[in-house]
Amino acid sequence: xxxxxxxSDDPVREVAELVxxxxxxxxxxxxSNTGSRLHECLDMLKCSLKRREKEKNFTPPNSKRSKTxxxxxxxxxxxxxxxxxxxxxxxxxxxxxxxxxISHRLSNKEHTRCMFMCFVDDARLPWARSLxxx
Numbered sequence: 001x002x003x004x005x006x007x008s009d010d011p012v013r014e015v016a017e018l019v020x021x022x023x024x025x026x027x028x029x030x031x032s033n034t035g036s037r038l039h040e041c042l043d044m045l046k047c048s049l050k051r052r053e054k055e056k057n058f059t060p061p062n063s064k065r066s067k068t069x070x071x072x073x074x075x076x077x078x079x080x081x082x083x084x085x086x087x088x089x090x091x092x093x094x095x096x097x098x099x100x101x102i103s104h105r106l107s108n109k110e111h112t113r114c115m116f117m118c119f120v121d122d123a124r125l126p127w128a129r130s131l132x133x134x
Contacts (some may be wrong), residue, residue, distance in 0.1 A: 102128045
């Protein structure tokens with residue numbers, strides 16, 4: 001750094017030279033004034049944040065991906081699978097004949113299956129038994 005004639009009001013001339021940092025990025029090495037150091041620190045912070053963001057968004061190859069646990073798939077709304085899940089939960093309250101007759105009706109008639117699924121839990125069993133008849 002070169003100074004003026006010794007008068008404190010004379011401007012200071014900065015001497016700049018290229019310096020390669022660890023990130024292989026060229027940065028001007030500036031004089032030791034506070035403003036330029038602040039800019040240099042901010043530049044390094046920006047580079048660091050960008051690098052972290054890239055690493056965060058990087059998807060590792062399949063061999064390095066962590067295994068994720070997924071919840072079991074829910075059956076489609078008002079599907080035979082969904083209706084049978086509900087009927088299977090009611091199995092303790094039904095005889096085998098009732099269970100088979102109701103499952104047959106639910107698998108063959110879509111409107112019956114939709115009605116069965118729309119009922120509240122307490123109403124399903126009496127309604128399902130009414131489908132079988134006396």
